Amino acid sequence: MAHRTRLWENPVQNSVIQYNLTLFASKLPKYFLAMIASFVCLLGFSSPSYAQVEIDITEGNVQAIPIAISAFEGKTFEDQRFAQEVVQVIQADLAGSGLFEPLDPLSFIEKNASVLSVPKFSDWRVIKAQAVVVGKVERLPDRRIKAQYRLWDVFSGKQLSGEQFFIENENWRRVGHVIADTIYKRLTGETGYFDTRVAFIDETGGKKRRIKRLAVMDQDGHNLRYLTQGRHLVLTPRFGPRANELTFMSYESGVPRVYLLNLETGQKRVVGDFPNMTFAPRFSPDGRKIIMSLQQGANANIFTLDIGTKQSVRLTNSASIDTAPSYSPDGKNIVFESDRGGSKQLFVMNSNGSNAKRISFGDGRYSTPVWSPRGDLIAFTKQVPGRFLIGVMKPDGSGERILTEGYHNEGPTWAPNGRVLMFFRESPGAKGGARIYSVDLTGYNERRVRTPSWGSDPAWSPRVNK
Amino acid sequence: MKLGLIISMVFHSTLLAFALLSLTTAKALKPIEVKSIPMEIVDISELTKLKAGVKKAPAKKETKKKDKKPIAKEIQEKKKKKKPAPKRAVQPVAEKQEPVPIKKPEAQKKKVEPVKKKVAKKPKPKPKKKAKPKPKPKAKIVKKKRKKKKFNEDKIAALLNKVPDSGPTSSKLPDLPGAKKVKGNPRGKHLKMSINEIDAFRRRVSRCWNPPVGGLGAEELSVKLRIKLNKDGTLKGQPRVLNRGSSSFHRAAADSAARAVWQCQPYNLPGAKYDTWQDMILNFNPRDMLRG
Numbered sequence: 001m002a003h004r005t006r007l008w009e010n011p012v013q014n015s016v017i018q019y020n021l022t023l024f025a026s027k028l029p030k031y032f033l034a035m036i037a038s039f040v041c042l043l044g045f046s047s048p049s050y051a052q053v054e055i056d057i058t059e060g061n062v063q064a065i066p067i068a069i070s071a072f073e074g075k076t077f078e079d080q081r082f083a084q085e086v087v088q089v090i091q092a093d094l095a096g097s098g099l100f101e102p103l104d105p106l107s108f109i110e111k112n113a114s115v116l117s118v119p120k121f122s123d124w125r126v127i128k129a130q131a132v133v134v135g136k137v138e139r140l141p142d143r144r145i146k147a148q149y150r151l152w153d154v155f156s157g158k159q160l161s162g163e164q165f166f167i168e169n170e171n172w173r174r175v176g177h178v179i180a181d182t183i184y185k186r187l188t189g190e191t192g193y194f195d196t197r198v199a200f201i202d203e204t205g206g207k208k209r210r211i212k213r214l215a216v217m218d219q220d221g222h223n224l225r226y227l228t229q230g231r232h233l234v235l236t237p238r239f240g241p242r243a244n245e246l247t248f249m250s251y252e253s254g255v256p257r258v259y260l261l262n263l264e265t266g267q268k269r270v271v272g273d274f275p276n277m278t279f280a281p282r283f284s285p286d287g288r289k290i291i292m293s294l295q296q297g298a299n300a301n302i303f304t305l306d307i308g309t310k311q312s313v314r315l316t317n318s319a320s321i322d323t324a325p326s327y328s329p330d331g332k333n334i335v336f337e338s339d340r341g342g343s344k345q346l347f348v349m350n351s352n353g354s355n356a357k358r359i360s361f362g363d364g365r366y367s368t369p370v371w372s373p374r375g376d377l378i379a380f381t382k383q384v385p386g387r388f389l390i391g392v393m394k395p396d397g398s399g400e401r402i403l404t405e406g407y408h409n410e411g412p413t414w415a416p417n418g419r420v421l422m423f424f425r426e427s428p429g430a431k432g433g434a435r436i437y438s439v440d441l442t443g444y445n446e447r448r449v450r451t452p453s454w455g456s457d458p459a460w461s462p463r464v465n466k
Numbered sequence: 467m468k469l470g471l472i473i474s475m476v477f478h479s480t481l482l483a484f485a486l487l488s489l490t491t492a493k494a495l496k497p498i499e500v501k502s503i504p505m506e507i508v509d510i511s512e513l514t515k516l517k518a519g520v521k522k523a524p525a526k527k528e529t530k531k532k533d534k535k536p537i538a539k540e541i542q543e544k545k546k547k548k549k550p551a552p553k554r555a556v557q558p559v560a561e562k563q564e565p566v567p568i569k570k571p572e573a574q575k576k577k578v579e580p581v582k583k584k585v586a587k588k589p590k591p592k593p594k595k596k597a598k599p600k601p602k603p604k605a606k607i608v609k610k611k612r613k614k615k616k617f618n619e620d621k622i623a624a625l626l627n628k629v630p631d632s633g634p635t636s637s638k639l640p641d642l643p644g645a646k647k648v649k650g651n652p653r654g655k656h657l658k659m660s661i662n663e664i665d666a667f668r669r670r671v672s673r674c675w676n677p678p679v680g681g682l683g684a685e686e687l688s689v690k691l692r693i694k695l696n697k698d699g700t701l702k703g704q705p706r707v708l709n710r711g712s713s714s715f716h717r718a719a720a721d722s723a724a725r726a727v728w729q730c731q732p733y734n735l736p737g738a739k740y741d742t743w744q745d746m747i748l749n750f751n752p753r754d755m756l757r758g
Contacts, residue, residue, distance in 0.1 A: 053659055054747040055668055058754040060675035060726070130725055153721060155728030156704060160721065188678040189686075189718030 062442075064101035065187060067094060068129035070113040071105065072149075073136040082172070083137040086147065089176025090133070090183070092220060093194040096438075097184060097420075098445030103129055115148050124154045131160065131187060135179070144168055147175045151183055161186045173222060181463075193415040194219060197461040198422065199237040199246055200436060202226065203454035207430055210454075214248060216263065219415075219460070221450030227261065236280060236411075236457055241287040243461040247271065249279045258292050260307070272305045272312055280323045285331045291315075293323040302336055302353070315353030326371045326378075327351070328395065335359070335369040335378050335395070346380060348395060359397030364389075368411055371395070373462070374418030377441075381410045381423075390423050392441065403443040413460045422449060424456040659735075659742050667733060667743075675726035677752040678718045686711060687719040688751040691727065697740050699732035708747070723750040 069087050074080035094100035109123035115136045124132045135149035150162040161182055167175055174195055181192025202215040211230040214237055217223055227246070228234055235256075237248040246261045258271040258281040272278065274294050281292040288307060293300045302315045302325045316322040320340035327334055335348050341358065344365040349356035360366040364384035371378055375395075382389040382402070388409040391402040408426035415421070419441055426434045433454035439446040449458070659667075677687055690708040695701060705727050707720045727748070735743050 052745060052747055053664070053742055054749065055664055055671075056749045056751065057668060057671050057675060057723075057726075058751055059672045060677040060722075060750075060752055060755060061673055062755070063676055065676060130729070153725065155725050156721075185714055187718055187721070189713065189715030190678070191714075 064099055065131065066101045066103055066129050067183070067187075068103045068108060068124055068127065068132045069094075069105075070108065070110070070119075070132060070134045072134075072147075073112075073115060075138055079137060079139055082139070082145075083135070086135075086137055086172070086176045086179075089173055089220075090180045093177060093180035094183065096220070096447060098440055098447075099184070099188055103127060115150055118157070119152055119154075121152070121154050121157050129154050131183075133179075133183060137175070139169070140166075145172055145175060147179070149179050149182075151186055173218065177218070177220075190419055191417040191463065193417050193420060193460075193463070196416060196463055197239075197243065198436075198449070198458050199227075199239060199248075199461070200424075200451065200458040201234060201237070201456045202452065203434060203456060204230075207433070214246075214261075215455075216246075217451070219449075224452060227263075237459045238282045239459055239461040240283045241285060241462055243463075245283075245287070246459075247281040247283060247290055249281065258290065260290070271307070272303075272310065274303075274312075278303075280325065282326055284327050285329055291325045291327065291334065293321075293325070302334070313353075315349070316356070322347075324368050326369055328371045329373055329375045333371075333395070335371055337367045337369060344383075346378070346393075346397075359393070359395070360400075361397060362400055370412055370414055372414050372418040373416055376418065379412040379414060379421055381412065390421065390439070392421075401443075403441070404437070404439050404446055411457055413458050415460050416463045422458040422460055424458060426456070659739055663736060663739075667735065670730050670733065671726055671748065674730040675723065675750065677722050677750070677755070678715065686713055686715040688749065689716070689720045689723040691720070691723050691748045691750060692745070693727055693748060694745050695731075695733065695735070695743060697737065697744075699735055701728060701731050702744075719750065723748070726750075 069090055071080075072083035072087055074083040091102040095102050107127045109126060110120045113119045113132070113134045115134045119132050119134060121132075130153070132152045132154055133149055134152070135147065137148075138146045140146055145165075145167050147165045147167070148163070151160040152158070153160050163179075163182060165175060165178060167178075177195040180194045184190065184192035184194070196219045197216055198219050199214065199216045202213045203210050204213075205211045212233055212235075213230040214227040214234045216225050216227060228250070233251040235249045237246050239246060244263050246263060248259055248261070249256055250259050252259070253270070256277045256279055257274075258278040259268055260271050261268045271281065271290050271292070277295040278292050279295070279300075281290050283290060284304070289304045290307060291302065291304045294303050299319055300321045300323050301317055302322050303312050304315060305312045315325075315334070316336075316338075318338065318340050320338050322336055322338040322340070325334050325336040332351055333348055334351055335346060337344050338347050339345075340347075344367050345358055346360040346366045346369045347356045347358050359378075360380070362382070364382050366380050366382050368381045369378050370380070372392075377392040378395055379390065379392050382391055387405050388407070389402045389405040390409050390412050391400055393400040403421065404423075406425045407428050409423055410426075412421045412423045415438075420438055421440075422436055422438045424434045424436050426432060434456035436449040436451055436455045436458045437446060438449055449455070688709070692706045692708055693701060694703055705724045707724075711717070711720070733743075
């Protein structure tokens with residue numbers, strides 16, 4: 001993204017507030033006296049007023065916000081067609097979140113809403129829209145796109161947000177994702193997750209001869225790119241904090257090893273020089289270290305490896321399989337799975353490996369814990385007889401909640417806003433295979449993520465442009 | 467066998483006869499009628515806070531009397547106005563029985579009309595003047611009627627006084643010279659929305675409120691909104707957010723609360739209590755939603 005400005009925010013209100021504040025500060029004593037005088041006057045002359053009614057509204061109605069995304073303007077016919085595609089991207093993103101209900105453009109009364117004028121709110125109220133988006137897309141001669149949009153509140157007639165973007169032609173879909181992100185954030189308060197990517201294992205061929213390739217795509221399934229050719233088995237890709245690096249496990253050298261791949265340069269290298277199998281890698285929040293498991297005999301222990309200095313530090317030393325480590329977003333704690341108590345359970349320890357405490361106490365076996373980017377929850381896979389569940393719990397182990405269940409669900413990964421999860425679900429039978437799904441924290445909005453064929457082990461990237 | 471049969475038949479027939487006689491005379495078991503009692507939960511402040519009225523008016527005692535008198539009068543009316551007044555009931559009985567003749571209805575009709583007018587203006591002095599030309603018994607009846615009418619009005623006033631919602635009476639009562647004054651303070655304006663009214667309003671707003679529940683905690687989503695309403699229940703101007711919050715969650719929550727208030731208007735609120743609801747504070751907090 002080349003350029004992003006916020007020219008469109010209404011500056012009037014802010015300037016008024018500022019003005020008042022400075023006035024008040026500079027002439028404090030005078031205004032203080034005036035305030036007291038007016039207060040005395042009020043006391044003397046006003047008749048006893050009514051006690052102001054105060055009503056608590058403690059319950060609402062959770063439903064998708066009806067939003068109208070008006071056709072974006074375009075100078076030429078081609079621009080208009082292109083603008084229409086951008087609108088479709090925004091609509092699909094917002095609808096996919098489950099929190100918005102984009103209204104059918106055929107129902108719009110005001111057909112040619114311009115980005116330069118105030119919409120006719122009465123027309124939008126008739127079709128029960130709560131917010132309306134107007135915009136304009138223009139192709140510039142320097143192979144860039146200029147996009148503008150405004151988000152209006154239909155009831156108050158207030159502009160909620162308005163921005164202008166410049167972006168390279170080939171990344172045109174990102175215009176839609178970025179606008180959808182801003183709308184999402186303005187109306188829900190949460191950071192959007194549409195301008196993100198997903199790394200996953202693309203699976204093709206029969207169940208016994210499955211070819212597994214490392215692939216990356218936009219979160220909506222577009223712009224797919226293969227990173228490996230499928231000659232070797234690859235597993236558990238994980239994004240770095242800047243979304244430009246991937247770490248994953250591959251059988252490329254015969255022995256399973258953790259690799260590091262730079263997505264911009266395509267450079268790939270083995271992480272660390274360990275004698276045995278290394279697996280379940282993940283970046284530390286600052287991106288300087290990789291935390292992973294190292295096989296030692298029948299056991300596995302957790303190590304960190306500093307990418308710069310290549311120094312490794314052992315964090316656990318137990319006669320059990322400790323694996324799937326994941327840092328808390330502040331980097332102070334690590335959650336991991338271990339069978340040290342007999343069955344696989346979740347444990348949390350300090351980042352130096354001390355003070356490990358078990359946090360999962362429910363029935364069944366817990367695995368693949370992932371700390372939410374928000375820090376408030378840990379997602380996990382739970383295995384109970386005959387079923388695999390995806391759930392979340394607080395870092396202290398309380399408040400366990402199951403979001404979805406199925407024949408074989410596994411490997412949750414968080415959206416950067418910590419509100420949505422992706423996971424893969426395998427269907428039974430010889431013709432069965434894995435598919436990637438997303439589910440939000442309510443557990444109600446479950447959707448299949450578009451992949452070209454079977455797909456597993458999804459890893460959600462952080463926001464590309466923070 | 468035969469003897470036994472005969473004995474049995476005799477015995478059964480007597481038993482049946484007894485049953486027929488005794489059971490038919492037995493009192494039917496009637497279910498006790500349970501009358502529903504209309505009830506409203508009244509806040510103690512209705513009694514303790516200043517109501518609109520006149521300071522000197524002996525409000526409480528009068529209202530008690532008013533409550534009793536009208537009931538007595540209703541009974542009298544049912545007895546075809548046999549008694550002149552509840553306290554002197556015994557004496558006039560004889561007088562009343564006499565003036566039954568056919569002329570009376572006409573006289574009554576004539577008198578009834580002026581009474582209405584008089585009552586509205588000056589209840590006591592006028593009726594006496596009009597009563598003079600007519601025969602004595604009629605005059606007495608007129609007096610009784612006047613009193614009754616007067617009492618009826620009192621009854622209405624008393625009823626109104628019982629109802630805490632009778633706000634507008636505050637401005638009307640002092641203007642009527644004949645009307646009884648309600649105990650209170652001329653500046654007292656205490657009126658309150660009933661619990662039912664508040665609840666109905668709350669339900670309506672809740673239905674339109676779509677809070678962004680994904681916030682980190684309910685605290686960030688709590689919004690204190692001040693709204694002003696027109697008499698027709700529509701919003702007067704923009705709702706104002708009273709509590710500040712820096713996070714995007716608070717901003718989204720504040721917008722959602724304002725949208726709810728805009729969306730649900732107009733509100734059906736009691737016009738008599740406009741002063742109480744023209745300016746309200748709404749505390750939006752989705753805590754009850756997050757519990758489950």
